[in-house]
Amino acid sequence: MKFPNPHDVKSKTIPGTEGWERMYPYQYQFVTDDPVRNQYEKETFWFNDALHYPEPLYPFDTIWDEAWYLGLSQYNNRIFMVPPVRGVDHRIINGYIYISPVPVKDPNEIGSRVPHFMERAGYYYKNWDALEAKWKVKMEATIRELEALKIPTLPDIEALSVVNDAIGESQGYHLLKAYDDLINLGIKCWQYHFEFLNLGYAAYVFFLDFVQKLFPSMPTQRVTQMISGIDGVIMYQPDEELKRLAKLAIELGLDTVLASSQEWTAVESSLRKNGRGGEWLAALEKVREPWFNVSTGTGWFHYDRSWNDHMNIPLSGIATYIEKLKQGVSIERPTEKVRAERDRITAEYRGLIQKDEDRKQFDELLGCAKTVFPYVENHLFYVEHWFHSVFWNKMREVAAIMKTHGMLEDVEDIWLLRRDEIKQALWDVVTAWATGVTPRGTKVWPKEIGWRKGVMQKFKEWSAPPAIGTPPEVIQEPFTIVLWGVTNKSLADWSAVQEVKDPDSITELKGFAGSPGIVEGRARVCKTVLEVGQLQEGEILVAPTTSPSWAPAFAKIEACVTDVGGVMSHAAIVCREYGLPAVVGTGLATKIIKSGMMLRVDGSSGVISIVR
Amino acid sequence: MIRGAVGVDRQVGGALTTGSPLLCWLEECRKDSVALVGGKCSSLGELINIGVRVPPGFALTTEGYRTFMAESGMEREIKFLLQKLDCRDLEALEHTSASIRGVIEAHPFSTEMEDLVAERYRKLSVRCGIPAVPVAVRSSATAEDLLGASFAGQQDTFLWIRGINEVLQHMRRCISSLYTGRAIAYRANHGYFDDLMAIGVGVQKMANSYTAGVMFTIHPANGDRSVIVIDSNFGFGESVVSGEVTPDHFVVNKVALDIIDRTISQKELCYTVDLKTQTSQAIEVPFERQRVQSLIDDEITELAWMGKQIEKHYGCPMDIEWAVDKDLPSGGNIFILQARPETVWSKKQLAPVANAGASAMDYILSSMLAGKKVK
Numbered sequence: 002m003k004f005p006n007p008h009d010v011k012s013k014t015i016p017g018t019e020g021w022e023r024m025y026p027y028q029y030q031f032v033t034d035d036p037v038r039n040q041y042e043k044e045t046f047w048f049n050d051a052l053h054y055p056e057p058l059y060p061f062d063t064i065w066d067e068a069w070y071l072g073l074s075q076y077n078n079r080i081f082m083v084p085p086v087r088g089v090d091h092r093i094i095n096g097y098i099y100i101s102p103v104p105v106k107d108p109n110e111i112g113s114r115v116p117h118f119m120e121r122a123g124y125y126y127k128n129w130d131a132l133e134a135k136w137k138v139k140m141e142a143t144i145r146e147l148e149a150l151k152i153p154t155l156p157d158i159e160a161l162s163v164v165n166d167a168i169g170e171s172q173g174y175h176l177l178k179a180y181d182d183l184i185n186l187g188i189k190c191w192q193y194h195f196e197f198l199n200l201g202y203a204a205y206v207f208f209l210d211f212v213q214k215l216f217p218s219m220p221t222q223r224v225t226q227m228i229s230g231i232d233g234v235i236m237y238q239p240d241e242e243l244k245r246l247a248k249l250a251i252e253l254g255l256d257t258v259l260a261s262s263q264e265w266t267a268v269e270s271s272l273r274k275n276g277r278g279g280e281w282l283a284a285l286e287k288v289r290e291p292w293f294n295v296s297t298g299t300g301w302f303h304y305d306r307s308w309n310d311h312m313n314i315p316l317s318g319i320a321t322y323i324e325k326l327k328q329g330v331s332i333e334r335p336t337e338k339v340r341a342e343r344d345r346i347t348a349e350y351r352g353l354i355q356k357d358e359d360r361k362q363f364d365e366l367l368g369c370a371k372t373v374f375p376y377v378e379n380h381l382f383y384v385e386h387w388f389h390s391v392f393w394n395k396m397r398e399v400a401a402i403m404k405t406h407g408m409l410e411d412v413e414d415i416w417l418l419r420r421d422e423i424k425q426a427l428w429d430v431v432t433a434w435a436t437g438v439t440p441r442g443t444k445v446w447p448k449e450i451g452w453r454k455g456v457m458q459k460f461k462e463w464s465a466p467p468a469i470g471t472p473p474e475v476i477q478e479p480f481t482i483v484l485w486g487v488t489n490k491s492l493a494d495w496s497a498v499q500e501v502k503d504p505d506s507i508t509e510l511k512g513f514a515g516s517p518g519i520v521e522g523r524a525r526v527c528k529t530v531l532e533v534g535q536l537q538e539g540e541i542l543v544a545p546t547t548s549p550s551w552a553p554a555f556a557k558i559e560a561c562v563t564d565v566g567g568v569m570s571h572a573a574i575v576c577r578e579y580g581l582p583a584v585v586g587t588g589l590a591t592k593i594i595k596s597g598m599m600l601r602v603d604g605s606s607g608v609i610s611i612v613r
Numbered sequence: 614m615i616r617g618a619v620g621v622d623r624q625v626g627g628a629l630t631t632g633s634p635l636l637c638w639l640e641e642c643r644k645d646s647v648a649l650v651g652g653k654c655s656s657l658g659e660l661i662n663i664g665v666r667v668p669p670g671f672a673l674t675t676e677g678y679r680t681f682m683a684e685s686g687m688e689r690e691i692k693f694l695l696q697k698l699d700c701r702d703l704e705a706l707e708h709t710s711a712s713i714r715g716v717i718e719a720h721p722f723s724t725e726m727e728d729l730v731a732e733r734y735r736k737l738s739v740r741c742g743i744p745a746v747p748v749a750v751r752s753s754a755t756a757e758d759l760l761g762a763s764f765a766g767q768q769d770t771f772l773w774i775r776g777i778n779e780v781l782q783h784m785r786r787c788i789s790s791l792y793t794g795r796a797i798a799y800r801a802n803h804g805y806f807d808d809l810m811a812i813g814v815g816v817q818k819m820a821n822s823y824t825a826g827v828m829f830t831i832h833p834a835n836g837d838r839s840v841i842v843i844d845s846n847f848g849f850g851e852s853v854v855s856g857e858v859t860p861d862h863f864v865v866n867k868v869a870l871d872i873i874d875r876t877i878s879q880k881e882l883c884y885t886v887d888l889k890t891q892t893s894q895a896i897e898v899p900f901e902r903q904r905v906q907s908l909i910d911d912e913i914t915e916l917a918w919m920g921k922q923i924e925k926h927y928g929c930p931m932d933i934e935w936a937v938d939k940d941l942p943s944g945g946n947i948f949i950l951q952a953r954p955e956t957v958w959s960k961k962q963l964a965p966v967a968n969a970g971a972s973a974m975d976y977i978l979s980s981m982l983a984g985k986k987v988k
Contacts (some may be wrong), residue, residue, distance in 0.1 A: 216839035362967030369973040475984035605871040
């Protein structure tokens, strides 16, 4: 397999984007002026992290990339001392992130890291549940702190209390501090994000690895089935709350009111006029915090608004469930069935193991994987959904102040600035406010932002190569293995699709077998969750990726196909629970498949046939 | 039973009164009937009795075989021919084999035995609803599966045999297959006595297969016991067994019975019966059908389910021949033609994947150190 040289890719600058590098941290650049770094970059294998970033990264949104660059790497390399691998290095080309795990090359050094790893990782594995309980306390405290954080506006005249209480600090100072606090809370939250994740993934990956060594042809989805239906996974909670609200609406005789409009504001005012509407609205208020902080995307980007931001989305979910209930269709998750099937499958595979020592190892690794599984799922709700949803809106408060002071034309323009540029700009605003002059940035930032918007548009049209550089012989970094499914097969599939010139000639797409079963039906391509309203009963959902906010869509569809994600991605997990076929991580499904096409989705072998 | 039969000069009537039949239906055979009907027939009978669909048929028992050999006086003649043979002389070996087989094949059964076979054949035809039903006549060796000395493919199988005279003739040809050059030499080299040998013969309705092939309840390439692997082509299984075509290939998850991998090949030829000569013949698959999946998904699932039952019954991975009969409606048309223990992987002593006494941590560490191969 041959992949392009990163510096060649980067050197072909898209016309009109010259100078784009200033939109991102300088250390993210592939370089030509530093021979040592240049050589390292050339010899390293970089793959496009399309799982997290299907779209080019906005300058501000780089914050979470930097946060995990640090978080993942420090836990691997400085805290748990994972013997054969350091951190994961990052680069950017045209807004697309390329990453690469950094191996420890010296065998002696690997050896000397082993005892540290055994002691440190061993401690976490051994005390997992107790430490996870502590984590939850830390995490919730951090989120509360974020929610309590005030972003002060700049008054023409400071409150008298500043004088009378001899406070000695201005709102200008507090604005600067609040911004720093906001950013620091975000970084802290991502410190916690990785506290358990590296080890969690390792336990999961190597359970998978062990079982597939015993059964080389066993599909990964069957292994993951063995750890399905575990208690304590909160990913389904937002969806469960919608079901509860749907039932309550029927109980209170409000079902027709809730189905009367797709606009939440209209429904809400009808509810207020209805005698029993108040009771339902009170129930709604109770579940909104925290459960409606679920993001409509992965939560990684400022444009991933939450249900709280877009009440039409949960409303449409509630309407779907009301309709199902009135048809007499069960809307409960088939938890008991999932567990029974999990236990049957586990017992049958276990029965096929020939050696006693292998059976013992299987039991131990399965136990370990089951222990880590809830965290691996639950951290997403705490960090990516709950924390992020609140965080983005706090940032919008900052943006509103900048807009008031003429630094931005629109609140949503803030995302085109790096977070250190925002800090600079706030200093400009605050000092100008204090001094009583016009901030210099009013003539700098709107112009720069206009230009950056054009650059982002061009970046979106650019098609990022899936991988660049020189592939290694082995990959040892657990995240790399699980999350991006970097295997021989996926790399070969990627390079195969790249070679096809005419997308209209493709009749077959391959991905990961996410959930078993075969279904034929019409495709419905939904690029975002806002489009799921178009889904018709019985269609096959084709999406870039899905997240918990997409949950109600699964009640309507026959199968699901995604561009990115492995067998542990949201779409695969939900489809397995509902018994729908899924093919995930196809790379290009939303580009090749059009709504209305007839598809045959084989979730057992991971093949999608397009009937043309 | 074999030992008891040595040197005993017996009459047909005598054999019947002792209770060992000369012929029996396949469904009367069991796993432990090898000494009576040979390995192949006993395993077919066993399959029928565990509920697997097998084409109906009957067997000439070893008792019938011995009666035939004894009545005819051929035993002495054969012994004489073998005594002067030096097995290292390959030419002589082939010559002696040909002589012995000629003697056996030329010798008629007694009228009494002919009548018994004819009666069974008539009943079988009635059962199948086809006058003079076409049958497969195959040898069923007693030593084959017992000693692990696989003679697979050495004893003859004759297909599309129709009419009592043809059936009798091919039964004799099966009996004579006990004396192929290789079989004689093998016995001489391993110290088996020829006069202790006995063979059964199976006569079984021909599956008029639309599609046929083989199935392993273990992955033949990697020994994975969690899958069932099926190779199939249109027509009779011969094209798959002989390797003349690249068959369609399906990998089925044994636990969940879903198809996890499929390769639809270009199948240029298949075997079908020539109705005039009642022989199977290779024909070209029409171009538009060459890339059509030869076994539909529901059939794959049903077949795999059968494979799983067979394996469960025998307690070891199995090597199975099967066919889908085109004369019968779907839901009752998949037949198992043969099932025997898989020999390659089952014999291998596989090293455990786990390190002895290792904890989950140890495994995680050692796997991390080994990493995942990319190239």
